Amino acid sequence: MTQQKQLRFNAFNMTAPSHNWAGLWSHPRDTAADYNTLDFWVDLARTAERGLMDGIFLADVFGVYDVFGGNADTAIRTGAQLPNTDPVLIVPTMAHVTQHIGFGVTANLTYEHPYQFARRFSMLDHLTKGRVGWNIVTGYLDSGARGMGHAGNRLHDDRYEAGEDFLAATYKLWEGSWEDDAAVRDRATGVFTDPRKVHRVVHDGPYYKVDGIHLAEPSPQRTPVLYQAGTSGRGKAFAARHAEAIFLNGQTRPILARAVRQIREQAQAFGRDPYDIRVFSGATVIVAPTRAEAQELHAEYRRYVSLEGQLALVSGWTGIDFSTFDPQQAVEYVKSNAIQSMVENLTVNSETPIKVGDLGTLSPTGARSPFVVGSPQDVADELISWAQDTDIDGYNLFRLVSPESLEAFVDLVVPELQSRGAYKTEYGAGTLREKLFPGSGPKLKASHPGAGFRYGAPVAGARRIG
Template structure:
């Protein structure tokens, strides 16, 4: 099913509203700006730099809870700022949008601790304020610490999380797509009519996990439903992503692992009646580039000194559900059934070509990255990026944050021109919403997407509100 490289490569600047992201400890590097992750200037400069590089988006990861699987304690995560502390990623988006014109924003939000009614308004608001440049990265959570913080004993079972997500999405689709008809908002000053009540409808949803009875609070935004991102590549997660997502964030430390994940999702998408290439595939990638190869590897050695080993293992323990503090550093990690991110543990064990030692998983390296790891001069980096796209059929990459915003700026200044010279990267933005830029079609979800079935002309999913005394 692999297509030739006849489409532009795409990039997102992968970040997190925290001092630490995928590499614990790098915030302590003297040139790193993530020290100020809780300032607007940090986020505005990030967005402006990514837009200068014609990136499709700033993709903001998030996690609900703290990493306390490692040693049964949050201490390693707290000391190294391993995704802790973190602030609400949705709140930094409007400022970035105001400072830019084209770049999109993928915002991670855990639906497990949301309600569809309030959530639908929040993302409609973001879509309005960004003029249609927002996407939602759908996650269901994997940390028991977050569940305990919300008053539960533990997270839902892995597959049950996706069943709840199906119910949540049905409810928000009804609110976004079916509550307000096209033309409901008149803004007619002369007639003193803002909204036509006949075109606004009450949503009733009575699902196994969520119930809604009300009108969507926000008027339809430019995209109605935000662009839908997802990161599920386990068996159940893959089916969910293939059915709903428009872009998927996935990992794989080798080309065969990544290519198989892409094939599986595209095949599953076709089984739902969707065009397999209506889903943009974005693996994570760690890229270190400098004017010369020697300088790039010098920079790698410099960065590696700041990676916090315990913090990195705390992240991996949380992602896999395995307490790596109980294993010898020379010991290879083994597969066990987990309620965390199943695909991560499977990639490191069942799909790995060789046993991966615990100590190697905490290094700034291809093994530690769990995804493409590219170091070199601009031409070498461009060659590797094109090679990964050809071999795996991905659409582009979520570029991991290393030293912020140094590594992003280096990529923009050194690699983007190389890719443009080779004709595989855009030289200007298309106009329109994030969805229009990603797919070069209208701002709304296509009719083949399951959300389209909840539109007013697709069936009775809503009823007109009743007058109250």
């Protein structure tokens, strides 16, 4: 008998009143309007760790959703990912009240510099004792570019070229600037750090330049666990080369399976083990003790989803202004400078035409990923089946009504999966990387391109000071 694969889960959230489902903050039992309080995030972290989840995956977006109707009014009115705040700020507090759960933090490299960014994530890794990951994004909203003083966003593929350059610089800082035993903390001699073991990094790339030493001593993982969500052609290549965990969507099993297969094949072409990448699909789960109760809950939640707010989000994600479409009109493919893979999944990859109006509903079409409603047994059946059919490793659970949706999953679905051997019953030891890849150690695997920048490696790109 084939051994049951154990699924992995992240609680998918955002420091905003609405995340993937616009309008649900208005549900009378929802607490997401308190997104800007520490109590909201402390409660979430404790619930997710009680459910033995691998991580809390924090989305972020730089800019506002102003494609729909040519302005941001709808997003502002409905709370569609606005207001929002920097997710980095809440991670230390959540880490302080937990012991095991990891934190995948989205950060847009386009408006960062490697020198300051590397220090921030090294410190996060220290404060979490090695439980932090970076979700690498390059941005897709022109409004964010304009807010930062640019005329518009970089072209889609150019953003990934800049990402390659940014990562080369940060790998040099994280991996090559300090040797493991540089910080000696010798009280007797008064030497905190041995200067012979700290090295100057010089990076002269097409987008970023660095000349200096890394400002932070080595953290438990050095390089944080690297997440990525690119599934366009260029995005898959970038993810297959760098990512240790990938987040993707697909509203049907064939779409999802094809994306997973392509990523694993490309990883192998880069000399990596294709299963050195954990693949997470988005998932919307509505569960109750019985199937009938779950269906009633779905109908209840559905009434609070904002159609216009949802279309504002999808317009921003795709770069298509859906305010100009009839709700019964089918989505048509257009070349996009936003999230190309989403446009492709809604059009050329879809087995049936998708209507614009359906994109704004709490439904499988609106979810653009697995959408499961039912009893604990129903949900477990579907999640296991999707994983078997698509070769994903687990799920990012979309936020619905907070906190009850996550609590229901933890209280009802987790025990059901555990009873089938499809979910862990305790956390493993070590850092986030060690939990995701048991037996791997806390640092990047030798086959990962970032490991080539370690001090002493042939392409380390670091020079000793003095």
